[in-house]
Amino acid sequence: MNDLSQFDPNGCGNPNNNVFGLPFTEDEARLVIQPVPWEVTVSFGSGTARSAEQIMKASLQVDLFDPDVPDGWKQGFYMRETDRKILMKSDYLRKEAELYIDYISNGEIVGQNQFMCKSLREINEGSLFLNSWVHQQTKGLLEKGKLVALLGGDHSTPLGFYKAIAETHGEFGILQIDAHCDLRESYEDFNYSHASIMFNTLREVPLMTKLVQVGIRDYSEGEFNYIQEHSDRIKTYFDRDIRIRQYEGETWKSICDEIIQQLPPKVHISFDIDGLDPKLCPNTGTPVQGGFETEQVYYLFNKIRQSGKQIISFDLNEVSTSENGWDANVGARVLFKMCNMLVAANPQ
Numbered sequence: 001m002n003d004l005s006q007f008d009p010n011g012c013g014n015p016n017n018n019v020f021g022l023p024f025t026e027d028e029a030r031l032v033i034q035p036v037p038w039e040v041t042v043s044f045g046s047g048t049a050r051s052a053e054q055i056m057k058a059s060l061q062v063d064l065f066d067p068d069v070p071d072g073w074k075q076g077f078y079m080r081e082t083d084r085k086i087l088m089k090s091d092y093l094r095k096e097a098e099l100y101i102d103y104i105s106n107g108e109i110v111g112q113n114q115f116m117c118k119s120l121r122e123i124n125e126g127s128l129f130l131n132s133w134v135h136q137q138t139k140g141l142l143e144k145g146k147l148v149a150l151l152g153g154d155h156s157t158p159l160g161f162y163k164a165i166a167e168t169h170g171e172f173g174i175l176q177i178d179a180h181c182d183l184r185e186s187y188e189d190f191n192y193s194h195a196s197i198m199f200n201t202l203r204e205v206p207l208m209t210k211l212v213q214v215g216i217r218d219y220s221e222g223e224f225n226y227i228q229e230h231s232d233r234i235k236t237y238f239d240r241d242i243r244i245r246q247y248e249g250e251t252w253k254s255i256c257d258e259i260i261q262q263l264p265p266k267v268h269i270s271f272d273i274d275g276l277d278p279k280l281c282p283n284t285g286t287p288v289q290g291g292f293e294t295e296q297v298y299y300l301f302n303k304i305r306q307s308g309k310q311i312i313s314f315d316l317n318e319v320s321t322s323e324n325g326w327d328a329n330v331g332a333r334v335l336f337k338m339c340n341m342l343v344a345a346n347p348q
Helices: 048-059 084-105 114-143 159-169 194-204 221-229 239-247 252-261 294-307 326-344
Strands: 031-036 077-079 147-152 172-177 208-216 234-238 266-272 310-317
Touching: 031 114, 031 326, 048 084, 048 147, 048 326, 084 114, 114 147, 114 159, 147 326, 159 172, 159 194, 159 266, 159 310, 172 194, 172 294, 194 208, 208 239, 221 234, 234 239, 239 252, 252 294, 266 294, 266 326, 294 310, 294 326, 310 326
Parallel strands: 031 077, 031 147, 147 310, 172 208, 172 266, 208 234, 266 310
Antiparallel strands: none
């Protein structure tokens, strides 16, 4: 157990310490955050690959008192350093992807261009590499008995993590907070696109038995039909439907109770920051009007914990960088809340 007798939780964050200014090493920390600096397939805004660095800096401004879990931080949170080789690979393949997206957006035929064929192959192979790397990193932490969180990057990043969770915990479900379904078989020809993470999870992680999506408000007809065709494994609460129910008198509590009933005993939370109102993180990759306030989402998380279901892990994705650091400021606070929630949901 780390000696905290000389640490002042009410003082300013010490940049010589780790995330949130906490004085824990990886070995001492109960919860380890794995950054994944990857945004190869983003289709609109960029900047998520470098979000962990801005979030780390912003985290020093986060007060350590959480009224829901006052002493959660004492169990130890630690964020690993960003892997520069993964970041460099993302940067290289992102340039390839930008050229490819521009080429197909002009109606050009990929098969008639050898360079574009090569680029597409390299991008899809790079995504396979990333999935394997994430699996290796997170599986290693889980085997050490750590609570594990993943910090993206774009929303394609956690697939390897989901496979590691299945190997460790067996059957589990995912609660997805998001503006998008992410149920496309592929997007812009990229097999492991940020727009395909949940499709790939359903296909490649059979022990992920139930996907419950909340806040969805931007989706294709194909995705809508896919949800109807796979209603045994997917339940989607569209933003529009939630609002109509509230306009007609239902409470957020009653809707949360219904959401929780859809979840299996073990729950992973996948939080795409664009599930929030875009005023909170305006530089996220694909912002959509509408969305939640943070307290609405925290309320749902707390109700899950109180229900007796076990929150086993989480990922936080699509927080982007910005000149004034506003997105990272919000992202750091969401990250802190989720870290507290995870340790509270897994009492020692």
